[in-house]
Amino acid sequence: xxxxxxxxxxxxxxxxxxxxxxxxxxxxxGMYVAIAGLMLIVGVVFFQVFGRYVxxxxxxxxxxxxxxxVLYVTLIGAAVGxxxxxxxxxxxxxxxxxxxxxxxxxxxxxxxxxAFGACMAYNGWVLGNSVSGYLIPNLHISEAFRYxxxxxxxxxxxxxxxxxxxxxxxxxxxxxxxx
Numbered sequence: 001x002x003x004x005x006x007x008x009x010x011x012x013x014x015x016x017x018x019x020x021x022x023x024x025x026x027x028x029x030g031m032y033v034a035i036a037g038l039m040l041i042v043g044v045v046f047f048q049v050f051g052r053y054v055x056x057x058x059x060x061x062x063x064x065x066x067x068x069x070v071l072y073v074t075l076i077g078a079a080v081g082x083x084x085x086x087x088x089x090x091x092x093x094x095x096x097x098x099x100x101x102x103x104x105x106x107x108x109x110x111x112x113x114x115a116f117g118a119c120m121a122y123n124g125w126v127l128g129n130s131v132s133g134y135l136i137p138n139l140h141i142s143e144a145f146r147y148x149x150x151x152x153x154x155x156x157x158x159x160x161x162x163x164x165x166x167x168x169x170x171x172x173x174x175x176x177x178x179x
Contacts, residue, residue, distance in 0.1 A: 044065050082156075
């Protein structure tokens with residue numbers, strides 16, 4: 001019986017180690033932050049509509065805050081999507097390759113995604129630094145807050161890409177964050 005069960009389980013083992021544990025916590029936290037951000041967006045937009053149509057006194061800060069929250073939700077959610085392999089892929093082409101070639105292509109893909117994340121982080125830092133002296137109208141906080149999610153998302157994408165590359169080389173699989 002045990003031999004039959006072992007023969008049926010052909011999925012690779014899940015990746016382990018300190019990087020995986022850290023990334024799992026970061027990804028799960030990122031999901032919770034994105035969910036909280038979505039709820040905040042709904043609340044801010046509701047308050048703006050209520051203020052405009054019921055109180056006839058629309059809050060001027062609501063639109064700026066909603067736009068800022070959309071940046072955080074979108075970019076943090078995109079980074080978590082990289083860890084959970086929820087990004088767009090060409091799976092149909094990869095299944096035609098041998099296992100060795102598929103692993104090499106997967107490593108190349110995650111290396112390119114990681115390079116993109118590094119560019120996001122670096123350029124987000126440069127852009128945020130260049131506008132840090134200016135204020136977001138109606139919120140009275142630095143314009144640099146618009147670029148914080150770009151930097152965070154870029155760093156997370158780099159970490160998650162490294163985790164995937166290590167798992168591919170080891171013949172393991174990264175468990176999704178929601179598990």
